[in-house]
Amino acid sequence: MPARxxxxxxxLVEALVDLGVEVIFGYPGGAVLPIYDVLHRQRRIRHIxxxxxxxAVHAAEGYARASxxxxxxxxxxxxxxTNAVTGITDALMxxxxxxxxxxxxxxxxxxxxxxQECDTVGITRHCSKHNYLVKDVGRLGPVVHEAxxxxxxxxxxxxxxxxxxxxxxxxxxxxxxxxxxHRTYRPRIKxxxxxxxxxxxxxxxxxRPILYTGGxxxxxxxxxxRKLRELAQLCGAPVTSTLMGLGAFPASSPQWLGMLGMHGxxxxxxxxxxxxxxxxxxxxxxxxxxxxxxAFSPGSRKIHVDIDPSSFHKTVRVDLAIEGDVGxxxxxxxxxxxxxxxxxxxxxxxxxxxxxxxxxDCLAYVQEGPAIEPQHxxxxxxxAVRHRDPIITTEVGQHQMWAAQHFxxxxxxxxxxxxxxxxxxxxxxxxxxxxxxxxxxxVIDIAGEASILMNIQEMGTxxxxxxPVKVFVLNNxxxxxxxxxQDLTYEGRHxxxxxxxxxxxVKLAEAWGWRGIRIATADELDEGIARMLSHDGPAxxxxxxxxxxxxxxxxxxxxxxxxxILKESEIRGELDAEAEALV
Amino acid sequence: xxxxxPPAPRPARPASAPEPLERHTLSVVVDNEAGVLARIxxxxxxxxxxxxxxxxxxxxxxxxxxxxxIVTEGPxxxxxxxxAQLERLVPVHSVTDLTERGPHVERELALVKVAGTxxxxxxxxxxxxxxxxxxxxxxxSSFIFEVSGSSGKVNQFIELMREVGLVxxxxxxxxxxxxxxxxx
Numbered sequence: 001m002p003a004r005x006x007x008x009x010x011x012l013v014e015a016l017v018d019l020g021v022e023v024i025f026g027y028p029g030g031a032v033l034p035i036y037d038v039l040h041r042q043r044r045i046r047h048i049x050x051x052x053x054x055x056a057v058h059a060a061e062g063y064a065r066a067s068x069x070x071x072x073x074x075x076x077x078x079x080x081x082t083n084a085v086t087g088i089t090d091a092l093m094x095x096x097x098x099x100x101x102x103x104x105x106x107x108x109x110x111x112x113x114x115x116q117e118c119d120t121v122g123i124t125r126h127c128s129k130h131n132y133l134v135k136d137v138g139r140l141g142p143v144v145h146e147a148x149x150x151x152x153x154x155x156x157x158x159x160x161x162x163x164x165x166x167x168x169x170x171x172x173x174x175x176x177x178x179x180x181x182h183r184t185y186r187p188r189i190k191x192x193x194x195x196x197x198x199x200x201x202x203x204x205x206x207x208r209p210i211l212y213t214g215g216x217x218x219x220x221x222x223x224x225x226r227k228l229r230e231l232a233q234l235c236g237a238p239v240t241s242t243l244m245g246l247g248a249f250p251a252s253s254p255q256w257l258g259m260l261g262m263h264g265x266x267x268x269x270x271x272x273x274x275x276x277x278x279x280x281x282x283x284x285x286x287x288x289x290x291x292x293x294x295a296f297s298p299g300s301r302k303i304h305v306d307i308d309p310s311s312f313h314k315t316v317r318v319d320l321a322i323e324g325d326v327g328x329x330x331x332x333x334x335x336x337x338x339x340x341x342x343x344x345x346x347x348x349x350x351x352x353x354x355x356x357x358x359x360x361d362c363l364a365y366v367q368e369g370p371a372i373e374p375q376h377x378x379x380x381x382x383x384a385v386r387h388r389d390p391i392i393t394t395e396v397g398q399h400q401m402w403a404a405q406h407f408x409x410x411x412x413x414x415x416x417x418x419x420x421x422x423x424x425x426x427x428x429x430x431x432x433x434x435x436x437x438x439x440x441x442x443v444i445d446i447a448g449e450a451s452i453l454m455n456i457q458e459m460g461t462x463x464x465x466x467x468p469v470k471v472f473v474l475n476n477x478x479x480x481x482x483x484x485x486q487d488l489t490y491e492g493r494h495x496x497x498x499x500x501x502x503x504x505x506v507k508l509a510e511a512w513g514w515r516g517i518r519i520a521t522a523d524e525l526d527e528g529i530a531r532m533l534s535h536d537g538p539a540x541x542x543x544x545x546x547x548x549x550x551x552x553x554x555x556x557x558x559x560x561x562x563x564x565i566l567k568e569s570e571i572r573g574e575l576d577a578e579a580e581a582l583v
Numbered sequence: 584x585x586x587x588x589p590p591a592p593r594p595a596r597p598a599s600a601p602e603p604l605e606r607h608t609l610s611v612v613v614d615n616e617a618g619v620l621a622r623i624x625x626x627x628x629x630x631x632x633x634x635x636x637x638x639x640x641x642x643x644x645x646x647x648x649x650x651x652x653i654v655t656e657g658p659x660x661x662x663x664x665x666x667a668q669l670e671r672l673v674p675v676h677s678v679t680d681l682t683e684r685g686p687h688v689e690r691e692l693a694l695v696k697v698a699g700t701x702x703x704x705x706x707x708x709x710x711x712x713x714x715x716x717x718x719x720x721x722x723x724s725s726f727i728f729e730v731s732g733s734s735g736k737v738n739q740f741i742e743l744m745r746e747v748g749l750v751x752x753x754x755x756x757x758x759x760x761x762x763x764x765x766x767x
Contacts, residue, residue: 121618122618122621125618125621125622125625126625126626126629129673130673133617133618150673182673183614183676184614184673184674184675184676185673308671309667309670309671310664310667310668310670310671312667313660313663313664314664317660
């Protein structure tokens, strides 16, 4: 198509259409009115009106992580942009591909403290993968295409495009550009063949190997997921995963050890500690995963595959670092393994040891009496919905860890949670975004009563678009994880961690046109869940659970993998100042 | 085919001994676009890296590309992180660790103002001559010397000037380049 002269706002929308964008999550305001007017006059892109800009970004994240396509956000200048910052940071920490378009005051007013002006590129410079202030309408088209290229390739992340209002109304020619070839930004896709070969040899020679997988597998896509499963089958190693990577490897596999780290399983953490070869795939040795660094897997050779070379040796020194897309590297590893007809050298007692750790049954709980154990609520929810292949989102806290432990996944892109930033208020908007991507799927936000209030206003969004999301709140009337740490560190002094003045969630849900359901006792659980599922619109379940349950097992901050707390009775006490200072 | 035997597992590292600090000079070629310096400086402050000196100027006829020379100090593993983090920034073309790469020249220029009369004034001039520092401004009771060389030489000159009436100093920071005919 020949280049046509259009306004900046029209160029933006045209470029988004060219990029295959179908949905924008946004909130209008003075500095984006020209763009909203163009959106209003077309039918190719759907706009979802959120109730708060943070919700827009989390919804875009949920959309992106469930669908694998980039999420798009449109907000106004000033408070619109600053409200989006938490979501942008969340997307950076969890490597979620989103593009955030912010309005800006006209170029001649920039720097004058104009109404609703803020230094958006300055504020988002260090919480985005990249950002732009577009001052020349002629650059707008190329910038939008480049922004999507950067957001979706390499290690994915959020990209911000700040567009002053005068640029939105200025005119320029727009032509759909060819594939973006960036001057400087060229992520490496294929791993170094010699290093990949060495990695395969190391893995094949391991007596006590383990695969430690992260969100990178899911970000990389279906090839990585397929090849991970193939390699695991070939090498016979146990597989554990970070919070972000859950679903990449099927939880029903006998090789699956469960999640590792602070609230991971005993067997996963012990196996990480005792392995002789660790293959880290698209994971970044986060502090929640490693525990005390100098006690982290002391006897192992470590292979690290990541598309972001700044992850290498950042917290843990590895023996072999392979830069590349984990899908391509795994593909090569599988090919080499097959071509050389390698056989695993796993020691006879490795799986015996693992079986002994598993026998500790670290996730066990006892449900007796009418009061509901939170783990039991999640197990019953899982039993009721597992055959429907649901998408689960969460907020942040105890409920999130219980969900990670007790809601097993077989496939990727079903588990959307805020890992790196740990953003309370993530789950409901993320569920909305996932539901927009998949209108016919079952999407459930497993939440806590404190977290859900952080973006409760998004119930209005779900109501407006008739999105049948389900919110399943484990209501223990506490910011449970905060309370748990206070029990662990401050002799049970519960400073401000009680959820006082909670609303009547059932009435609140009904006020927004949702179905509200209360589950108070264990015998109501299955029926309450069934009522939630049978409702064809959005439904909110206020599930009252035991108030003082703690999330176990747990590696206390600053402790090693071998120093897990397994029993409730170990949760009392005080920590010394050094441990207290750790997060 | 038999796989090659694995290298013997390493013993656990002993409780962390303080890592020795190294001083490295990094040459960073970047797109000369708005905010690029803020990206780089912000990265150093956000991640707690040191900057000993930083110089920047555009180096291409069309003003499209700038070279930033950064002198930083830290343990080896931090220096490697700095390089990896810089390379991650979108407008960064290349990052060269000149210290790592081998022989290179480092130069910096300083303006040094001294005030005094009589024997001190004569001594200042004599010392300046030894350091090949040039007076670029003079009054009957003061000089501004221009001195250039390695940071060590500039430091040494400034130290000597303290004894003969040092008033103030302005330094450019280090500009550096690999030796030999090839670009770094």
